[in-house]
Amino acid sequence: MTTALTVNGKRVAVTSTPDTPLLYVLRDELALNGAKYGCGAGQCGACTVLCDGRALRSCFVPVRTLAGRSITTIEGLRGPKGGLHRLQKAFLDQQAAQCGYCTAGMIMGAAALLREKPRPTEEDVRTALSANLCRCGTHNRIVHAVLRAAEAQHG
Amino acid sequence: MIRPSRRSVLGGSISLLFGWPAIAAETGGGAAPALPSDLAAAPEIDRWLRLSADGRVTLRTGKVELGQGVLTAYAQLCAEELDIHVSRIDVIAGDTRVCPRQGMTVGSFSIPEGGKAIRMVSAEMRQILIRLAAEKLSVPTAALDVRDGMVRTRDGRSVAYGSLAGGQTVQRRATGAVLPKARPRRVVGTSVARLDLPAKVRGAPAFLQDYRPVGMLHARMVRPPSAGARLLAVEIAPARAMPDVVTVVRDGDFLAVVAEREWSAVKAAAQLASDARWDTPPPLPADPIAWLKDAATQDTVIASTGTPPSAGTRLVRRSYSRPYLLHGSIGPSCAVAHFDGTALHLCTSSQGPFELAAVIAKLVGLPVDRVTAQHMQGAGCYGHNGADDATADAALIAMRLPGRPIRVQWSRQDEHRFEPFGAPMLIETEAHLDDRGNIMFWDYALRSPTHNARPVFGVGNLLAAPTLAQPTARPKTNNFGGPPAYAADRNAIPSYVFPGLRVTTRFVPESPVRTSSLRSLGAHGNVFAIESMMDECALAAGVDPLAYRLRHATDPRAQAVMQRACDAIDWSHPRPADRGCGMAYARYKNYAAYCAIAIEVEIREGEPVLVRATLAADAGEIVNPDGLRNQLEGGLLQSLSWARHEAVRFDGAGVASRDWRDYPILTIGEAPPVEVILIDRPDQPSLGAGEASQGPASAAFANAVARACGARVRNLPIDRAAIAAARVRA
Ligand code: FES
Numbered sequence: 001m002t003t004a005l006t007v008n009g010k011r012v013a014v015t016s017t018p019d020t021p022l023l024y025v026l027r028d029e030l031a032l033n034g035a036k037y038g039c040g041a042g043q044c045g046a047c048t049v050l051c052d053g054r055a056l057r058s059c060f061v062p063v064r065t066l067a068g069r070s071i072t073t074i075e076g077l078r079g080p081k082g083g084l085h086r087l088q089k090a091f092l093d094q095q096a097a098q099c100g101y102c103t104a105g106m107i108m109g110a111a112a113l114l115r116e117k118p119r120p121t122e123e124d125v126r127t128a129l130s131a132n133l134c135r136c137g138t139h140n141r142i143v144h145a146v147l148r149a150a151e152a153q154h155g
Numbered sequence: 156m157i158r159p160s161r162r163s164v165l166g167g168s169i170s171l172l173f174g175w176p177a178i179a180a181e182t183g184g185g186a187a188p189a190l191p192s193d194l195a196a197a198p199e200i201d202r203w204l205r206l207s208a209d210g211r212v213t214l215r216t217g218k219v220e221l222g223q224g225v226l227t228a229y230a231q232l233c234a235e236e237l238d239i240h241v242s243r244i245d246v247i248a249g250d251t252r253v254c255p256r257q258g259m260t261v262g263s264f265s266i267p268e269g270g271k272a273i274r275m276v277s278a279e280m281r282q283i284l285i286r287l288a289a290e291k292l293s294v295p296t297a298a299l300d301v302r303d304g305m306v307r308t309r310d311g312r313s314v315a316y317g318s319l320a321g322g323q324t325v326q327r328r329a330t331g332a333v334l335p336k337a338r339p340r341r342v343v344g345t346s347v348a349r350l351d352l353p354a355k356v357r358g359a360p361a362f363l364q365d366y367r368p369v370g371m372l373h374a375r376m377v378r379p380p381s382a383g384a385r386l387l388a389v390e391i392a393p394a395r396a397m398p399d400v401v402t403v404v405r406d407g408d409f410l411a412v413v414a415e416r417e418w419s420a421v422k423a424a425a426q427l428a429s430d431a432r433w434d435t436p437p438p439l440p441a442d443p444i445a446w447l448k449d450a451a452t453q454d455t456v457i458a459s460t461g462t463p464p465s466a467g468t469r470l471v472r473r474s475y476s477r478p479y480l481l482h483g484s485i486g487p488s489c490a491v492a493h494f495d496g497t498a499l500h501l502c503t504s505s506q507g508p509f510e511l512a513a514v515i516a517k518l519v520g521l522p523v524d525r526v527t528a529q530h531m532q533g534a535g536c537y538g539h540n541g542a543d544d545a546t547a548d549a550a551l552i553a554m555r556l557p558g559r560p561i562r563v564q565w566s567r568q569d570e571h572r573f574e575p576f577g578a579p580m581l582i583e584t585e586a587h588l589d590d591r592g593n594i595m596f597w598d599y600a601l602r603s604p605t606h607n608a609r610p611v612f613g614v615g616n617l618l619a620a621p622t623l624a625q626p627t628a629r630p631k632t633n634n635f636g637g638p639p640a641y642a643a644d645r646n647a648i649p650s651y652v653f654p655g656l657r658v659t660t661r662f663v664p665e666s667p668v669r670t671s672s673l674r675s676l677g678a679h680g681n682v683f684a685i686e687s688m689m690d691e692c693a694l695a696a697g698v699d700p701l702a703y704r705l706r707h708a709t710d711p712r713a714q715a716v717m718q719r720a721c722d723a724i725d726w727s728h729p730r731p732a733d734r735g736c737g738m739a740y741a742r743y744k745n746y747a748a749y750c751a752i753a754i755e756v757e758i759r760e761g762e763p764v765l766v767r768a769t770l771a772a773d774a775g776e777i778v779n780p781d782g783l784r785n786q787l788e789g790g791l792l793q794s795l796s797w798a799r800h801e802a803v804r805f806d807g808a809g810v811a812s813r814d815w816r817d818y819p820i821l822t823i824g825e826a827p828p829v830e831v832i833l834i835d836r837p838d839q840p841s842l843g844a845g846e847a848s849q850g851p852a853s854a855a856f857a858n859a860v861a862r863a864c865g866a867r868v869r870n871l872p873i874d875r876a877a878i879a880a881a882r883v884r885a
């Protein structure tokens with residue numbers, strides 16, 4: 001039994017059992033390791049991907065409930081010319097990571113925010129990413145990177 | 156870039172160099188300085204550096220990347236001394252098969268000690284390359300200079316490093332005779348971007364958790380309700396019969412399931428857990444600080460001068476504490492182990508792959524030369540977290556399934572409940588003030604269980620070891636350390652000058668749960684206590700806390716960081732009611748980086764809100780300013796998380812802090828803006844700084860809360876309830 005999904009623009013029929021959370025399908029079956037396991041319970045955001053453009057905690061959503069949806073992982077983020085997405089560039093420019101384990105989830109959470117709110121205030125960014133945890137204390141650099149990326153979009 | 160290692164097959168070797176006259180003759184005579192310890196232990200140049208024909212340099216180091224940016228800093232030091240662009244350097248780290256052994260990546264030693272070795276070996280390599288170029292071009296070495304790996308004569312001829320020695324190994328021992336450059340600095344002191352971040356922002360495999368060798372199987376552990384519980388009975392058949400399950404491993408109380416797919420392993424582990432019956436281990440203390448107060452201790456006076464004045468002084472007597480804390484890595488521990496029937500190879504995010512491989516050899520009963528390890532990055536660990544234990548788990552399982560790489564991934568609950576915790580601390584102190592309020596005598600005693608129970612001190616320190624059918628008991632704990640760095644008593648001797656003092660370490664050998672190194676060890680609790688006490692003495696003396704500290708600090712570098720941090724926060728500016736500024740200072744380990752922090756807090760509806768923070772640091776010569784800022788700010792925010800929110804809680808069933816809901820940490824919404832001020836001293840040795848902000852940040856927060864609402868919280872964490880209770884007392 002398979003589940004049909006679109007992942008990073010490609011249609012795939014995944015064979016993992018239907019109860020398998022999306023995160024395990026991405027990492028174990030599709031070898032997309034960008035989304036990370038952090039808690040398996042929707043508490044940390046390390047596993048964040050986009051589902052039809054909205055942020056989704058992939059660690060506890062069974063793949064069967066996502067049939068027909070379009071999933072974007074950090075590997076599928078692209079800038080207009082196919083290079084790095086402006087969020088990825090901004091995270092590099094700001095050196096907004098220490099260990100970098102939270103980074104992919106932060107970038108995907110921010111990508112969802114910028115889709116909804118292209119010109120967020122600092123407060124908006126802090127609120128939107130408050131459920132994404134960082135243990136290294138990179139909090140402020142992450143916020144600045146997201147604000148920079150938003151400016152880059154308009155500047 | 157940072158490459159996973161592969162054993163490189165290189166061409167010939169340049170052994171003619173043995174015949175060369177000693178390099179010392181060219182450096183103006185004088186005895187060669189002693190080699191830095193890391194280089195003395197592995198003096199062969201080819202252990203550290205290899206050159207390829209296309210001019211790329213491979214730098215090998217036994218130290219490992221923990222998210223602190225050390226490998227980027229090392230590449231900078233190497234590039235500086237070799238005169239090549241940093242982008243030509245590949246770094247291989249922590250592979251016991253190819254890297255020099257440099258000791259564990261702990262305690263902020265990597266830059267001061269390891270950095271010296273890399274500088275020196277790179278400087279010698281450059282000298283050798285220049286000599287080869289001089290021979291080739293028939294000019295004296297003095298007529299040559301180097302730009303980005305190209306050796307040039309004054310008349311415009313040139314030869315590239317790669318064509319001089321590319322693909323060959325330099326068979327020579329470092330002599331210590333070629334001194335690293337004093338100046339000009341092209342790369343050192345600049346903010347080179349982290350080499351490992353491009354892969355991480357793209358989501359390319361960068362972590363141990365992402366490593367998937369062919370044929371790999373997934374294992375999940377099944378843990379007891381509480382450490383020390385014995386497995387009374389388990390029904391294996393239901394889990395064993397689940398789809399994809401390869402086997403169930405039971406060895407005494409060690410229980411795991413192995414499956415072809417990860418999710419199948421997760422489900423089978425849940426099944427197995429529901430089919431296991433455990434006995435009830437002794438209960439854990441509901442109030443760990445009350446337990447600590449009554450625990451048996453081994454006492455050592457670590458500093459003593461003068462005697463307490465008999466009369467004419469005012470006495471300030473206080474006690475402070477911090478609870479058990481979690482390392483709380485965002486990525487739970489993971490490891491991959493592969494036993495091929497003869498040898499065992501470990502992929503680990505341990506801070507000490509060399510040391511761990513040797514300990515695991517003992518655990519599984521293999522000769523030490525048949526166990527190798529390779530570091531791969533994990534999520535930040537901040538000390539001794541579950542990484543070593545997960546590696547041992549994977550090794551034990553791999554030994555039963557020869558030929559298949561075994562990946563163990565701990566669950567979030569495994570990590571929260573079974574990592575070695577940061578040790579709780581209770582500090583009792585009193586200060587005798589003279590009539591001007593100055594401290595005449597300082598009496599300080601700290602109680603704490605061990606801050607260092609790493610596996611190098613005994614196989615039994617591995618989580619699994621005492622649970623096996625043939626158990627290795629936990630070794631007796633120890634307060635490893637001693638002067639000058641100390642352990643539980645790190646920074647217990649204040650960074651101030653008092654006419655008389657006594658500092659006593661009351662080491663608690665027994666703890667109801669395992670504790671080990673958490674970033675800065677005892678320095679966090681000690682600096683929190685000392686710097687809270689300094690504010691309380693200043694208050695008793697009626698003196699401004701900054702002025703009071705400046706009176707008691709004689710080192711101008713200490714005074715400078717305090718002044719700069721306080722200036723940046725506008726220290727003397729009056730604040731509205733419910734707002735207050737606090738400050739704190741320490742020189743980490745009393746000999747590493749100087750760090751002062753000021754924090755502004757507002758008490759909003761009873762909650763402490765972090766308004767902003769400033770930090771000034773002096774870490775001697777700075778290798779990478781942006782990297783240093785990132786670490787100092789990271790440590791500050793992590794420490795505020797500890798002080799604002801964190802305490803491991805126990806209930807009748809064991810560790811009650813099972814996940815992030817039970818053990819919240821500082822969110823992005825709560826983090827204050829931080830201004831970091833660096834005082835660069837290019838003429839001074841680099842000082843370890845990765846842990847320097849832990850102590851001052853928590854203390855400055857406590858001091859700010861006291862100034863904002865007049866109520867002093869002396870037991871961490873400082874949350875709404877603690878402030879409300881302190882207000883009632885005040
Ligand atoms: S891993 Fe999904 S929210 Fe933590």
Ligand code: FES
Binds near residue numbers: 101222485534535
């Ligand atoms: S950078 Fe390490 S958890 Fe965020």
